[in-house]
Amino acid sequence: MAPVSKAEDAQNEVKKGEEDKKGEEKKGEKKKGEEKKVEEKKAEVKKGEEKKGKEEKGEEKKVEEKKAEEKKGEEKKVEEKKGEKKKGEKKKGEGKKGEVKKGEEEKGEEEKGEVKKGEEKKVEEKKGEKKKGEKKKGEKKGEEKKGEEKKGNTTELKGLESLAPLVRSVEETPDAIHAEVQGTIPHWINGSLLRNGPAKFEFGDTSFNHWFDGMAMLHKFKMEKGQVTYTSRFLRSEAYKKNSERDRIMVSEFGTVAMPDPCQNIFQRFFSRFEMIKPTDNANVNFMKYKGDYYVSTETNLIHKVNPENLETLQQVDWSTFVAVNGATAHPHYDPDGTCFNMGNSYEGKGTTYNIIRVPPGKSNDYDTLQGASILCSIAPSNKSHPSYYHSFAMSENYVVFIEQPIKIDLVKIVTCKLRGKAFSDAVYWDPKQDTILHLIDKKTGEASPVKYYAKAFSNFHQINAFEESGFLILDLCCADDGKALDIYTLQNLRKSGEALDKLYNNMSKVFPRRFVLPLQVSDDTPIDKNLNTRPSSKATCVKKSKTRVFCQSEDLHGDDLYQYGGLEFPHINYKRYNTRPYRYFYGCGFKHLFGDSLLKMDLNDRTLKVWYQKGLFPSEPVFVPSPNAVEEDDGVILSVVLCPSQDKATFLLVLNAKTFEELGRANVPVNMPYGFHGVFNASVQ
Numbered sequence: 001m002a003p004v005s006k007a008e009d010a011q012n013e014v015k016k017g018e019e020d021k022k023g024e025e026k027k028g029e030k031k032k033g034e035e036k037k038v039e040e041k042k043a044e045v046k047k048g049e050e051k052k053g054k055e056e057k058g059e060e061k062k063v064e065e066k067k068a069e070e071k072k073g074e075e076k077k078v079e080e081k082k083g084e085k086k087k088g089e090k091k092k093g094e095g096k097k098g099e100v101k102k103g104e105e106e107k108g109e110e111e112k113g114e115v116k117k118g119e120e121k122k123v124e125e126k127k128g129e130k131k132k133g134e135k136k137k138g139e140k141k142g143e144e145k146k147g148e149e150k151k152g153n154t155t156e157l158k159g160l161e162s163l164a165p166l167v168r169s170v171e172e173t174p175d176a177i178h179a180e181v182q183g184t185i186p187h188w189i190n191g192s193l194l195r196n197g198p199a200k201f202e203f204g205d206t207s208f209n210h211w212f213d214g215m216a217m218l219h220k221f222k223m224e225k226g227q228v229t230y231t232s233r234f235l236r237s238e239a240y241k242k243n244s245e246r247d248r249i250m251v252s253e254f255g256t257v258a259m260p261d262p263c264q265n266i267f268q269r270f271f272s273r274f275e276m277i278k279p280t281d282n283a284n285v286n287f288m289k290y291k292g293d294y295y296v297s298t299e300t301n302l303i304h305k306v307n308p309e310n311l312e313t314l315q316q317v318d319w320s321t322f323v324a325v326n327g328a329t330a331h332p333h334y335d336p337d338g339t340c341f342n343m344g345n346s347y348e349g350k351g352t353t354y355n356i357i358r359v360p361p362g363k364s365n366d367y368d369t370l371q372g373a374s375i376l377c378s379i380a381p382s383n384k385s386h387p388s389y390y391h392s393f394a395m396s397e398n399y400v401v402f403i404e405q406p407i408k409i410d411l412v413k414i415v416t417c418k419l420r421g422k423a424f425s426d427a428v429y430w431d432p433k434q435d436t437i438l439h440l441i442d443k444k445t446g447e448a449s450p451v452k453y454y455a456k457a458f459s460n461f462h463q464i465n466a467f468e469e470s471g472f473l474i475l476d477l478c479c480a481d482d483g484k485a486l487d488i489y490t491l492q493n494l495r496k497s498g499e500a501l502d503k504l505y506n507n508m509s510k511v512f513p514r515r516f517v518l519p520l521q522v523s524d525d526t527p528i529d530k531n532l533n534t535r536p537s538s539k540a541t542c543v544k545k546s547k548t549r550v551f552c553q554s555e556d557l558h559g560d561d562l563y564q565y566g567g568l569e570f571p572h573i574n575y576k577r578y579n580t581r582p583y584r585y586f587y588g589c590g591f592k593h594l595f596g597d598s599l600l601k602m603d604l605n606d607r608t609l610k611v612w613y614q615k616g617l618f619p620s621e622p623v624f625v626p627s628p629n630a631v632e633e634d635d636g637v638i639l640s641v642v643l644c645p646s647q648d649k650a651t652f653l654l655v656l657n658a659k660t661f662e663e664l665g666r667a668n669v670p671v672n673m674p675y676g677f678h679g680v681f682n683a684s685v686q
Contacts, residue, residue: 155564156506161616162497163595165645166675167211169200172232173671174311179221179228183665185655186637187226188628191683193639193653194287194308195219195620196296197676200234201491204247210255210425211489215240216284216296218311219673221641221653224684228653228667235296235304236313239282252277255425255490257417277417277424281316285330286678290340290370291363294682297330299391301344305369308682315369319344322373325355330678331392331462333400333579337361341376341400341443343393347411352387353378356400356441376400376446379439385411389428389486394463396473397580400441401466406434406457407483430483432457438518438552440473451522453542455552459483464513464557464571464586465579472535473518476557478569478588480509494594505594510567513557513586513602517542522550559607565590565598570621570678574633577626585634587622587658595675596620599640599654601661610661612654618643618675624658625681634658639681642666643673 198214201207208214216235221228234240239251252258257277281302288295297303301319306312319328325344332342338361346353356376364371379402381387386408394401413420413427420426438453464476488508496504517540519532524547526532531541532550539555562568568588573579584604589596590611598613599622612619619640626636636658644650653667 157592158502160501160505160593161645162495162501163593163618163645163675164495164497165672166595166618166643167198167201167214167491167494168672168674169202169214170217170672170674172199172217172234174231174233176222176229176231177669177671179230179653179667179669181226181228181665181667183655183663185223185226185228185665185667189223189625189637189655190225191223191625191681192308193221193223193623193641193679194294194682195221195641195676195679196284196287197674197678198284199232199674199676200240203243203249206249207491208249208253208256209423209490209492210253211491211494212284213253213256213282213491214284214674215243216282216298217674217676218287218296218306219641219676219679220308220311221639221667221669223667228669230653230667230669230671231311232671232673233311233313235283235306237281237283237304238316239280251280251282252417252423253280253282255423257421257423259421277414279327283330284677287680288330288332289334289680290332290359291338291361291368293369297328299330300327301325303328317369319357319370319373322370323355323357323375324348325357325375328357329390329392332359333393333395341395343390343400343402345387346378352381352384352411354381354387354390354402354404354439355379356402356446376443377441377448379404379441379448382434382437383408387411391461392463394466394475394477395443395580396466396468398443398468399466399473400443401463401473401475402439402441403460403463403477404437404439405459405483406431406436407459407486408434425486428486430459432482436460438475438516440518440520450548451550452548453516453518453550453552454545455516455554457481458514459485461485461511462569462571465573465583467581467583468520469582470535471519471521472533473520474582475516475518476586477514477516477554478511478571479514479554480511482509484509488594501594508594510591511569512562512567513571513588514554515540515557516552516554518552519550557604557607558602559609561609562590562600562602564592565600565609565611565613566592568600568602570596572622572624574624574626574636578633583633585658587624587638589619589621593618599638599656599661601634601638601658612656612661612663616644616646618645619654620676621678622656623679623681632659637664641673641676641679643675648672 196216196218198211199217200215216237217232218235219232221230242250249256249258279300279302283296283298283304285298288297293305294308295303295305303317304313305315305317307314319325325346328342328344332340334340340359342357344355344357346355355378358374358376359370360372382404388404389407389409390403390405393403408429408431410427417424434457435454436458440449458479458481460477460479462478464478466473466475493504517533517535517538519542522544526544528544531543533540533542541553543551545551569591571586571588573583573586586602588600590598590600595618597618598611599619601610619642622638622640624636624638630636638656638658640654642652642654649670649672651669651671651673655664656662657664
């Protein structure tokens with residue numbers, strides 16, 4: 001209120017001057033006509049100043065600033081003319097007094113203008129300084145909430161290190177390499193960390209376009225009695241074999257379309273453009289288990305059974321042989337008895353549908369793969385010709401939760417990919433005008449809930465956990481406010497450096513953990529337009545809008561300190577004991593770069609962080625391994641593969657105490673590895 005008070009004081013001084021002048025004019029020094037003119041002009045100025053004062057309160061936009069400056073200039077001109085007239089009128093004995101009064105009035109007007117301007121302009125050189133003070137540390141002058149906004153943006157960074165060495169082709173190492181151990185690898189860790197990811201990005205003079213396209217390489221860090229060995233092999237997929245035989249890209253991937261074979265004649269090349277792109281079997285995303293066997297997967301219908309001991313490729317398996325789906329995620333979920341749930345789309349028969357898949361836990365014989373798999377439930381997309389892309393899904397004790405997000409797939413573009421010479425990625429787009437829809441499917445009956453849960457547009461690749469409690473389903477996700485991540489991770493972008501790399505990172509939306517609370521008991525009697533979340537510790541809201549529609553607003557699962565680490569992705573929990581159950585801790589990578597550059601542990605009791613960070617090092621997704629006979633949730637270790645792009649062959653396996661997040665030891669391996677996706681811990685049979 002200080003600017004208004006000073007303005008009133010200045011106005012009172014002007015009024016007092018008017019009264020003094022009136023008294024003097026009564027003595028014959030002023031004419032009535034001149035007095036009226038002066039009063040009218042002052043009234044206009046006063047009116048303009050009051051209008052200006054109202055307009056300038058809270059004014060921050062440049063357009064409004066220019067208007068204010070123009071008004072101020074006009075007012076000064078009026079004051080200068082008024083001062084000149086006063087000079088002429090007050091020559092008889094009041095010259096000096098008039099000059100003083102004029103100076104005071106002009107000074108008052110200038111001070112008033114400066115006060116009203118406040119944080120905009122005291123002097124031209126200081127323009128915007130108070131705006132800077134109102135923003136968080138690290139913001140530049142002239143930025144409009146670009147640097148330190150919640151829900152996705154972190155401090156703008158400069159001088160990011162080039163990641164090009166982390167997306168470079170490497171050679172496989174099928175013969176075990178003994179790692180050099182620093183510190184201590186706990187002797188009770190008996191098993192292997194299995195990792196998957198792209199590791200070959202060109203064949204001959206043809207190169208892939210996207211990080212997701214590289215040929216799958218399987219990695220194994222075997223730990224036994226405190227010692228560590230490392231092996232790696234390329235997955236012998238059909239894509240890898242065809243590309244290798246011709247030494248050119250023969251199989252289309254997510255971001256790369258294979259061009260017609262130059263060895264074909266002109267007619268064969270022409271007609272090949274009218275064929276549908278065949279799905280790749282380049283399973284470079286994750287390791288998973290079905291019926292006790294290990295498989296590797298991407299997001300097509302083709303997966304591979306592999307030997308976890310020597311990483312050899314054993315068998316290609318086609319989902320569509322067992323269930324009517326054209327693909328499945330690389331992130332299945334498991335019940336305690338080993339029953340597996342997954343999701344996949346189908347594009348035939350009744351049209352596009354999302355399908356919940358159930359795979360039984362037991363094998364009927366040694367050759368059994370996915371026998372007995374069935375469709376638990378099919379869900380129609382909100383737009384059948386533009387279904388949602390999804391990377392994973394969530395599961396509680398009694399429900400599968402499918403997240404239909406506004407990352408959409410244009411099926412017409414999919415069908416015409418080869419004809420247009422465009423890859424699958426060209427058909428995927430973000431539509432922020434659409435809400436995100438959460439579908440609940442009963443795992444026992446296979447029925448989808450008639451109540452749909454809506455939220456504002458967000459994108460999601462990985463879930464943290466989901467559980468039921470007191471009539472609610474609690475859903476914890478890693479969310480971003482746009483769905484452009486698939487466009488960001490091209491190889492061209494990942495190999496940028498300098499200002500181009502900084503700009504790319506600073507303009508991308510960041511991912512943060514959020515919690516949604518879904519009421520399970522919604523009936524005709526449930527009140528409309530009332531927050532149904534009765535959990536006293538929760539800030540999330542869920543409001544019934546109609547008989548079958550509930551709108552949900554999430555709450556943050558973090559404090560402000562997470563912003564300085566760039567958000568959190570690749571979440572992991574103590575899965576075996578706490579998946580589908582109430583839990584306290586989750587782990588992930590901080591992303592103060594395009595790849596994870598820190599390891600984080602979140603305590604949900606007080607939303608506090610524990611952090612492992614060393615400049616220039618890039619850790620992979622953290623995998624939790626429980627200690628023998630563990631009682632507490634975080635009693636165990638965190639395993640992560642750490643890469644160093646600035647040094648040659650500086651890879652190591654990091655082992656952290658999961659409780660304290662202190663480093664226990666590291667196993668250095670003299671190899672180069674590209675940055676990968678996901679992995680699992682495979683305990684050795686005792």
